[in-house]
Amino acid sequence: MAERLLEVEDLQVSFATEDGVVRAVDGVTFTLDRGEVLAIVGESGSGKSVTSMTLMGLTRGPNARFAGSAKLKGKELLTASEEDLQHIRGAEIAMIFQDPISSLSPVHRIGDQIVEQIRAHDKKVSKGEAFDHAVELMERVGIPHARARARAFPHEFSGGMRQRAMIAMALSLSPSVLIADEPTTALDVTIQAQILAEVKTLKEHSDSGIIFVTHDLGVVADIADRVIVMYAGRVVEQGTLDEIFYDPQHPYTWGLLGSVTRMDRDPPKRLPSIPGLPPSLIRAPRGCHFRPRCPHEFERCAEVPPLEARVAEAPDHLDRCWLEVEDKRTRREIEGRIGLVRDAA
Amino acid sequence: MSEERNQGAAETQELREAARSLAGTGKPMLEAEHVQLYFPVKKGILVDRTIGHVHAVDDCSIALREGETLGIVGESGCGKSTFARCMVRLLEPTAGVIRFRGTDITHLGRRKLEPIHREAQLVFQDPVSSLNPRKRVGQIVGTPMKLHGVKGQNGVEDRVRELLGRVGLNPEHINRFPHEFSGGQRQRIGVARALAVDPRLIVLDEPVSALDVSIQAQVINLLDDLQDDFGLSYVFIAHDLSVVRHVSDRIGVMYLGKIVELSPAKELYTKPIHPYTQALLGAIPIPDPEENRARERVVVGGEPPNPVDPPTGCRFHTRCPHATDICKQVEPPLAEYPGGHLAACHHPQNVTEEEVTNAGRSPLSPLVAGGLLPNGKEVPVPQADTNGAGGGLAARLKRIAPG
Numbered sequence: 204m205a206e207r208l209l210e211v212e213d214l215q216v217s218f219a220t221e222d223g224v225v226r227a228v229d230g231v232t233f234t235l236d237r238g239e240v241l242a243i244v245g246e247s248g249s250g251k252s253v254t255s256m257t258l259m260g261l262t263r264g265p266n267a268r269f270a271g272s273a274k275l276k277g278k279e280l281l282t283a284s285e286e287d288l289q290h291i292r293g294a295e296i297a298m299i300f301q302d303p304i305s306s307l308s309p310v311h312r313i314g315d316q317i318v319e320q321i322r323a324h325d326k327k328v329s330k331g332e333a334f335d336h337a338v339e340l341m342e343r344v345g346i347p348h349a350r351a352r353a354r355a356f357p358h359e360f361s362g363g364m365r366q367r368a369m370i371a372m373a374l375s376l377s378p379s380v381l382i383a384d385e386p387t388t389a390l391d392v393t394i395q396a397q398i399l400a401e402v403k404t405l406k407e408h409s410d411s412g413i414i415f416v417t418h419d420l421g422v423v424a425d426i427a428d429r430v431i432v433m434y435a436g437r438v439v440e441q442g443t444l445d446e447i448f449y450d451p452q453h454p455y456t457w458g459l460l461g462s463v464t465r466m467d468r469d470p471p472k473r474l475p476s477i478p479g480l481p482p483s484l485i486r487a488p489r490g491c492h493f494r495p496r497c498p499h500e501f502e503r504c505a506e507v508p509p510l511e512a513r514v515a516e517a518p519d520h521l522d523r524c525w526l527e528v529e530d531k532r533t534r535r536e537i538e539g540r541i542g543l544v545r546d547a548a
Numbered sequence: 549m550s551e552e553r554n555q556g557a558a559e560t561q562e563l564r565e566a567a568r569s570l571a572g573t574g575k576p577m578l579e580a581e582h583v584q585l586y587f588p589v590k591k592g593i594l595v596d597r598t599i600g601h602v603h604a605v606d607d608c609s610i611a612l613r614e615g616e617t618l619g620i621v622g623e624s625g626c627g628k629s630t631f632a633r634c635m636v637r638l639l640e641p642t643a644g645v646i647r648f649r650g651t652d653i654t655h656l657g658r659r660k661l662e663p664i665h666r667e668a669q670l671v672f673q674d675p676v677s678s679l680n681p682r683k684r685v686g687q688i689v690g691t692p693m694k695l696h697g698v699k700g701q702n703g704v705e706d707r708v709r710e711l712l713g714r715v716g717l718n719p720e721h722i723n724r725f726p727h728e729f730s731g732g733q734r735q736r737i738g739v740a741r742a743l744a745v746d747p748r749l750i751v752l753d754e755p756v757s758a759l760d761v762s763i764q765a766q767v768i769n770l771l772d773d774l775q776d777d778f779g780l781s782y783v784f785i786a787h788d789l790s791v792v793r794h795v796s797d798r799i800g801v802m803y804l805g806k807i808v809e810l811s812p813a814k815e816l817y818t819k820p821i822h823p824y825t826q827a828l829l830g831a832i833p834i835p836d837p838e839e840n841r842a843r844e845r846v847v848v849g850g851e852p853p854n855p856v857d858p859p860t861g862c863r864f865h866t867r868c869p870h871a872t873d874i875c876k877q878v879e880p881p882l883a884e885y886p887g888g889h890l891a892a893c894h895h896p897q898n899v900t901e902e903e904v905t906n907a908g909r910s911p912l913s914p915l916v917a918g919g920l921l922p923n924g925k926e927v928p929v930p931q932a933d934t935n936g937a938g939g940g941l942a943a944r945l946k947r948i949a950p951g
Contacts, residue, residue: 246760247731361851391623391787396831396847418760421790424840425833444837462765463835466790466817473772474794476765480730 208276208380208412209235209258215270216250216257223485227253229436230271232510235380235412240402242415242423242444244459245433248481251416254433255382257281258414259298260288275380294324297373301385303365307357314338314353317372324376340371344401363394370401377409384416399425420463424448432456435482435492438510442520450532452513452522455493457535491523499526499534576650577749577781578612578668582915583634583644585627589856600856604630605641606805607914612749617775617782619796619813621789621828625852627805628785632751635783636668637661649748666696669742673754675734679726685712686722689741696745711740716770732763736770743774751783756791768794789832793817798888801825804852804863806914810882810890819898821891824864862894870895878920881913881929896922 216228228250235241245251256262258273258280273280275295283291300306308316317337322328328336334353341349344367357365366386373381383402387395403426406413415426423430423444430447432440432455440453451457461475479496488494490505497504508523515528524531586601605627612618620628633639635646637653646654653664669692672678679688689708693699700707709719715736717729726734735755742750752771756764768791775782786792792799792813799816801809801824809822820826827848834840850867853859859866865875874894882890885903890910899907904923919927 246762363851392789392831393623393827393848394851396833396845397849399833400847419833420761420835421833421840424835424837448835448837458762460835462762464764464768464788464790464794465835466793466829466832467834467836467839469814470794474765474768476769477762478766480732480763 205236205238206276207234207236209233209414210274210277211254211258211272212274213271214254214257214273214281215268216253216262217268218264219266219268220485225484226436226487227484228257229487230510231431231433231438233431233438233441235414237379237410237412238406239428240406240413240415240426241429241431242417242427243431243433244417244420244423246418246481248435248484249433250436250484251433252384255298255384255414255416258380258382259292259296260285261298290324293320293378294376295378296380296382297376297378299366299369299373299381299383299386301388303362303369303389304357306369307365309357312354312356313360313368314341317341317353317368317375320372321375337371337375340374341368344368344371344374345397346371362390363397366390366394366398367401370398370405374405374409377411379411380414381405381411382414382416385418386415387422388417388419395422402426420459432459435487436484437492437523438521439493439524440520440522441510442517442522446514446517446520450514450517450520451535452520452528452531453493453524454497454499454526454531458496491525501525575614576611577614577616577648578610578635578783579645579647580608580610580631580635581645581647582607582609583631583641583646584608585630585634585639585641603805603855603858605634606858607644607916608802608805608807609644609912609914610635610800610807610810611912612781612783614748614781615775615779616798617784617796619784619786619792619799620802621786621792621799622802623787623828623852625804625855626802627855628802629753631802632753632783632785633670636670636749636751637664638670662696666698666745667747668749668751669745669747671735671738671742671750671752671755673757675731675738675758676726678738679734681726684723684725685717685729685737688726688737689744692741693744698745707744708740711743712737714743714774715740716766730763732759732767735759735767739767739770739774743778746778747780749781749783751785753785754787755784757786757788764791771795789817789828801828804855804858806863806892807882807912808864808892810912812887812889815887815889819889821885821889821896821898822864822893823868823870823895823897825891826897827867862892870897874920879914879917881917881919881921882910883907883921884910892917894920894922 211231211233214228214231218225218227231254243251253262269281314334314337318330318333321333321336338349338353341353346352346364346367360368387398417423427444429443431438434455440456451460458477462477477496482488482492490507494500494504503525508525510521510523512518512521513528514520583605584607585605587604588598589600589602590596591599608631622628634641645652648664686708689711690704693704709722712719712722717733717736756767759767774780784792784795796813799811799813800807803824809825820829830846848867853866861877861879862875865871880892880894882892884890885899885907890912896904907921907923909919909921909927919929921927
């Protein structure tokens with residue numbers, strides 16, 4: 204059994220704003236083990252980034268309120284002191300952001316930025332040693348002529364190379380948890396494929412746990428072991444990759460899977476879409492947050508459905524929908540969403 | 549009731565398919581012949597010296613028929629947006645000819661372009677920066693109508709309300725500002741603005757790239773409906789091949805300023821001929837775990853070269869797994885395969901020997917490309933007349949990029 208790295212229990216994050224309290228994350232529960240890739244999927248505003256940034260202690264501020272718990276190897280992160288967090292960030296949990304140009308310092312050489320990170324956590328490492336290590340890391344993530352390129356500035360790198368540099372930096376202290384927040388969204392498809400291949404090698408050769416935040420279901424299908432689907436601050440469904448794609452339990456997941464355009468199939472006559480817009484997180488609807496957009500809504504939806512296992516044969520497949528499993532399966536078939544049916548072959 | 553609606557949808561679909569097959573013989577809406585746009589790269593403090601050119605669009609030809617949707621795909625920097633902006637003359641090409649409904653608009657001045665721009669509109673990728681934050685929706689959608697002298701039956705405001713309703717917005721929101729709308733709604737405002745002047749052609753520059761998937765689907769469906777209702781032609785630019793498959797009748801693939809493949813939409817996915825198209829298709833993960841695992845994927849290494857100094861011969865040869873010596877030396881012309889499928893490659897994939905033998909040189913081929921077809925035959929390259937696109941281009945090419 205792989206070591207449990209993260210245990211998040213009913214995490215709640217809210218921010219006080221002039222317009223009211225934004226409940227950005229409202230009841231997120233998950234675990235992460237060594238060597239697995241957990242994808243967090245959701246649309247903008249679903250709380251996926253806030254969840255991952257909270258683990259790094261990056262959402263703290265005078266207006267932020269936290270509840271629940273998030274433990275890294277048994278140690279509570281939500282109440283950890285800023286000093287403890289400084290040791291954890293980088294060394295225990297590292298993060299790769301979507302936009303590498305704004306997350307790298309434009310006035311420092313790439314290599315020096317990695318050196319700084321290494322030496323910030325361990326003063327005993329000499330500059331020379333740290334630099335050698337930086338070069339080695341850059342080579343590992345596929346940057347050609349790493350020794351020379353380490354002396355370059357971020358603006359001299361292309362988008363794909365910058366993202367590789369970010370990954371090298373994140374790996375510099377061999378963190379046990381790596382959080383990648385939409386790391387390929389800003390990249391071209393051929394470069395995205397290169398970076399995804401890089402992440403897959405990483406998964407095989409290191410024993411970190413990886414949290415991959417994305418809105419792209421194709422990327423999820425390519426890389427994830429387990430999936431969390433978030434909607435309006437809540438986890439609406441979680442399970443293994445195959446459970447989510449082939450036996451999805453929540454109507455929102457159906458909608459997501461259905462509205463994806465696929466290039467390997469004849470296009471459907473009309474693209475299924477989810478009507479309406481996600482709710483405001485200040486005045487979220489009572490009960491199930493998806494209720495106003497859900498075609499299957501009934502009286503009980505006015506109560507918040509708990510996140511629990513409803514599929515008898517899959518105790519780790521959790522969802523937040525009041526409908527009976529068999530009923531859901533029938534409704535799903537009537538809707539005839541694409542992407543849900545396994546090919547006969 | 550929903551059954552009825554489904555039936556209705558099926559009928560529209562049939563009609564649309566019929567219309568699309570007719571589009572094959574439809575009148576040309578837009579023709580671009582050997583369009584080239586080089587941007588000068590300047591250097592110097594007092595005196596600007598031109599030290600090179602960005603080869604943004606390099607001898608691209610395309611024809612769009614009435615009612616047709618032409619998809620253009622490629623990675624960032626391949627020139628797809630620049631090419632599309634040339635088509636509607638937001639940019640003036642350095643060479644080539646652009647004809648809009650038979651009229652040569654290549655070098656028209658601002659005044660003379662006005663009526664053209666009424667018929668050819670644009671929708672941009674970023675609905676935040678393409679809408680003026682200080683103007684109300686009514687002004688944003690109404691201004692083009694005033695500029696072009698379009699008056700609704702009951703005045704501009706009524707027409708604006710009608711349009712807002714048509715694109716799925718609440719007509720009551722006519723006095724709101726752009727920031728009061730979500731991303732998908734802002735994109736609908738952009739579409740309403742384009743529709744305001746009754747255009748025949750809309751160039752959509754990555755219209756859904758910035759939107760969430762569920763909202764993407766809504767906007768794509770809207771665009772589909774509008775095309776049927778108003779008989780619009782679309783040029784749809786995207787980097788997302790799955791979105792393009794959904795909307796397009798034909799798709800052109802661009803790489804580093806060149807069209808490398810042009811094909812009926814479906815065939816591009818079932819039978820990609822150019823290795824770059826294959827690489828693009830292979831790079832996209834399929835949202836279906838089993839098919840994703842079953843698929844053999846070729847990850848192409850490297851990055852697109854600098855368009856200031858593009859590689860000789862075939863521009864993809866630096867990254868191509870099939871490249872040989874000939875690819876470095878000779879630029880392949882667009883060869884024509886069955887079904888109107890064009891590809892510019894010395895080592896075409898997914899084609900039978902017979903198809904290669906019978907392939908001819910497409911007239912859409914770049915003029916600078918030789919006449920060497922993948923079957924080894926060398927066909928004469930037609931000398932374009934000096935009045936038209938060709939001669940002018942050849943001469944200009946020499947002047948701009950000697951040797």
